[in-house]
Amino acid sequence: MSAGAPAVLAQGLTKRFNSFTAVDHLDLGIEKGEIAGFIGPNGAGKSTTIRMLCGLLHPSEGRASVAGFDVDRQPEAVREHIGYMSQKFSLYGDLTVRENLLFFGGIYRVPRQSFEERMRFAISMAGLEGRENALVRTLAGGWKQRLALGCAILHRPPILFLDEPTSGVEPEARRRFWDLIHELAAQEVTILVSTHYMDEAEYCNRISLIDRGRLIASGTPSELRARRLGGDLFEISCAPLGAAVKVLTGAPGVVEAAIFGDKLHVVLGSGGLGAADLPGFLGRHGIQAGPARRVTPSLEDVFVQLVSGGQKQRSAT
């Protein structure tokens, strides 16, 4: 891997399953030592992209290189340089913590002299000291997931692919996991991590928003947040939420209306409804509403807007 070359580079990467396009001409560049986030809803094509980058799936079109090796033509060279944690929990439940580490260290041929030390590191990283002989299936989710990370980095890969590593893990364990990811990044490990938790995007250096196989935006979290939503963002409590979205969509001055938790987020442009008009407007449609409050947009707001913008574009063509 030459210095300065991107750790991961994809150009026009495409994967089709019969008539379904899972990944659609994706361009991607990840610098060494970066934490790159892949954000998007389930089925957006995140896993398929990561699997292509790991050499598990052949791209239908386009090309990608990892650590300077072409993923399609030199998959074995790629495998020597990467660690991978798949979406599904994938350690052996009927083996102990130690046996799992011995197995994965063995198939990566971790040198004998450093094996013990790296195993101890993985065990302490997972917080499993004293439980080396526990069967993995008896561990709680957070421990399993940290142990899986430990197994994936036993051979010290310079590039790490983590496919939704935090799905199904409680928030406290998720936060601890992200601390580990930052520690690894501090050691110059390049990390590509996918998630559908929007709040986790904030932990990444750069994020790529993906929807229906397409890259819809990329940049640092603050860059993306600073993007104009096409107006100002207001939060309003009202009920019922669904009816409110229906009424507001297409109303004069309303750029976007979306449910956000138990509230409504509304983007208002100029020359239509003002923030002060919202409760009254909703009330006329039989919807109870509190006062509108201006909020700073989160990444989720940006994402929702980008996705619906993309839909409008697609339906227009």
Added chain:
Amino acid sequence: MLERLPVMLIKEFVQLRRDRWAMFRLIVPMIIQMLVFGYAATFTVSHVSTAVLDLDRSRASRSLISHFVATSRFDVVDVARNQGDITRDIDHGAAVIAVVIHAGFGRRLENGRSAPLQVIVDGTNSNTALIALGYISQIVSRFSAEQAGRAASFRTSVAAPEIGIALQTYPWFNEALEDRWFFIPGVIGTLTLLQIVSLTAFAIVREREAGTLEQIMVSPIRPVEFILGKTVPYFLIGLGDIAMVSSIGIFWFHVPFIGNPLVMLLEASLYLLATLGLGLLLSTFSRTQQQAFALNFFFVNPLYILSGFAFPIASMPKLLQWFTFINPLRYFLVVIRAVFLKGVGLKVLWPDLSAMALLALVMLTVSVLRFRKSLD
């Protein structure tokens, strides 16, 4: 080339040892099925329920009936009074065979003429019917030989001397024609086929379902290291299974083993490699355990039928006979029966052993090639 194989093997054996049911699954069904087959699988027909209708009531007819009563092959369950009784017995399944002696039977015999005997057979089980008919013709020919002797001694005028041909049969290798000797070596082959094909097919599919296969695929492990890691344990288990059920056959059912144990070991090894290869091949076509199960069912039953285990290959339609050539069980049965009962060695058996080796080679190679480290 195979540096990672020890790691794979250690993992497989640890998993196997930890599987509390593994020992049960690998041993108990084999023993039970061997015992069931050993006792139940037989073509010998005995205690056939028989109805008798004697419309002649002569000395000759009573003598013929006593021949049927005397043998354990037939149980006379009904002495019928009219044709209606016979029909009812057969319809209700009370009797499988009915012997009807018509009036005039004894008189015709005394006059030195041939006398017809009516036998009604329930043909729904054609195999039993055929074999029972064979026994009946034996009984009848013994009876007519007796009658002929008696008639000759009465007769004063000497007719042309009858030419009698007596068939003396001396079957080789199985003088008593014990079905068990034929079946038990075959059962060893069929049980091993069922056991090994399903074990290997499921071993890989289970990892695929658990997601661990994906984790292994992104590692630098070579396909051949992974495949060998999955097959060597089952190869050893297969050898153990064959040794176990063979011992039951030899020591419990007293099937003679007069061949060379080393030839047996060689054929067992080749056969196991072929069945492992088949299991692996099926697993490369299955995404889930259900698919593996369905494929297993689809392949193993025809293999069993088209092997010569119970149904002679020579009687099959030509097209199906060709299929038997790609069936490892076909060759295994030839060799194991020969090793057990005939005691012949490599000089005779090399064509069948080579065929098994070739099948094993092809199936293992194809499964290694098909096991690309990719998900599509």
